[in-house]
Amino acid sequence: MDVSVLIISSFFIAILAGAIGSFLGLGGGFIIVPALTLILGVPIHLAIGASFIGVLTNSSSASMVYLKEGLTNIRLGTLLEVGALTGAIIGAAFALSLDSNTLSVIFGIALLYGGFAMMRSKKTFPVVNTAVSKATPLVEVPSSYLDRSTNSTIYYVPQNIKRGVSLSVIGGLFAGLLGVGGGSVLVPILNKVMGVPIKVAVATSSYIIGITASAGALIFLSQGAINVVTVVPIALGVLFGAQVGSRTAKYIRGGVLRNIFVIAVVYISIQMIANGLRLSLLF
Amino acid sequence: MPNSRITAEKYALKLLTAGMVITVGIFGVALPIMIISPGLIQNEILIIKVPNDISLSVVTGFGIILVILVPLGRSLGTAIIFFGGEKIYSAAGFLVFCLLLSLIVYSL
Numbered sequence: 126m127d128v129s130v131l132i133i134s135s136f137f138i139a140i141l142a143g144a145i146g147s148f149l150g151l152g153g154g155f156i157i158v159p160a161l162t163l164i165l166g167v168p169i170h171l172a173i174g175a176s177f178i179g180v181l182t183n184s185s186s187a188s189m190v191y192l193k194e195g196l197t198n199i200r201l202g203t204l205l206e207v208g209a210l211t212g213a214i215i216g217a218a219f220a221l222s223l224d225s226n227t228l229s230v231i232f233g234i235a236l237l238y239g240g241f242a243m244m245r246s247k248k249t250f251p252v253v254n255t256a257v258s259k260a261t262p263l264v265e266v267p268s269s270y271l272d273r274s275t276n277s278t279i280y281y282v283p284q285n286i287k288r289g290v291s292l293s294v295i296g297g298l299f300a301g302l303l304g305v306g307g308g309s310v311l312v313p314i315l316n317k318v319m320g321v322p323i324k325v326a327v328a329t330s331s332y333i334i335g336i337t338a339s340a341g342a343l344i345f346l347s348q349g350a351i352n353v354v355t356v357v358p359i360a361l362g363v364l365f366g367a368q369v370g371s372r373t374a375k376y377i378r379g380g381v382l383r384n385i386f387v388i389a390v391v392y393i394s395i396q397m398i399a400n401g402l403r404l405s406l407l408f
Numbered sequence: 409m410p411n412s413r414i415t416a417e418k419y420a421l422k423l424l425t426a427g428m429v430i431t432v433g434i435f436g437v438a439l440p441i442m443i444i445s446p447g448l449i450q451n452e453i454l455i456i457k458v459p460n461d462i463s464l465s466v467v468t469g470f471g472i473i474l475v476i477l478v479p480l481g482r483s484l485g486t487a488i489i490f491f492g493g494e495k496i497y498s499a500a501g502f503l504v505f506c507l508l509l510s511l512i513v514y515s516l
Binding site for chain 1: 427438469494500507
């Protein structure tokens with residue numbers, strides 16, 4: 126393929142990945158890697174290397190918007206980053222020795238289960254309307270945000286902090302192993318396990334995945350798998366796409382966002398299982 | 409301690425904005441050049457060799473490394489900002505900073 130065509134095509138793929146990724150609190154790696162390898166024929170290692178940089182720029186770009194909107198829970202994000210980064214380092218180290226096809230299938234099945242569990246869940250996540258000062262800050266990280274879709278301030282107190290931090294290791298582990306941001310695991314942890322409203326979960330996940338992607342990018346950089354031809358259009362495209370996605374997300378109701386997320390999770394699961402079984406899917 | 413949280417958010421926002429502005433500037437210049445003259449990349453005119461035998465473009469290499477290092481600065485800033493009142497977040501930020509720094513040292 127002509128290099129110019131490759132660069133332009135990568136740029137438009139990245140815009141799409143950035144918009145969808147930031148919209149859902151994911152890094153966009155789940156679109157970038159399959160698109161670069163299946164459509165443009167880029168070697169998988171270079172695609173993953175570019176994906177890490179794309180995830181990083183997506184996280185930074187989306188986080189800028191979410192921080193301005195007051196959606197990101199920076200204290201909760203800082204706590205979860207510890208687990209996610211630890212997992213990402215362990216995952217990246219294991220990725221070199223374990224069979225990627227087997228891992229891909231296992232992760233795909235786990236993610237599929239998570240997606241269906243999220244879809245079936247009728248649980249109403251806690252929305253606390255009591256005074257914030259009543260909670261214990263170091264344990265419960267009380268916070269609030271302005272929901273623009275309903276024009277009301279939502280107060281919430283995240284639950285199961287220790288469990289959430291422990292589980293975020295798994296998010297980081299998969300990010301390091303598979304070259305994604307880990308948002309597809311972190312958003313369910315924040316929303317389902319910790320009871321954080323979905324919009325805050327998406328925003329905080331975007332904030333956290335910058336750390337896991339940074340760890341992955343450093344490892345790939347040390348192995349010379351960061352290629353200029355793929356990285357530059359991916360990074361720029363994702364930046365533009367992320368701005369579109371994160372600006373659109375705030376006007377959409379949490380339920381709609383959750384349904385879109387479930388569909389994305391199911392799609393990623395099928396894609397990963399198919400890749401692990403060496404089956405090729407176009408969509 | 410809402411003030412620490414607000415300060416941390418402002419710091420993170422400024423850092424991310426600065427990183428993104430520089431990155432967009434560098435990549436924004438590099439992308440059209442790459443599209444118009446792909447030979448520059450293929451012939452490695454823009455490429456240099458750095459000590460660990462990693463091939464990076466002079467123009468984009470700086471932007472790529474900057475993007476990677478933004479989370480490092482972010483975690484250090486969080487550790488410093490929360491140090492006064494909320495030690496648990498300060499400790500978490502510092503731990504993330506140390507882990508990333510050790511990874512950078514290991515990688516390079």
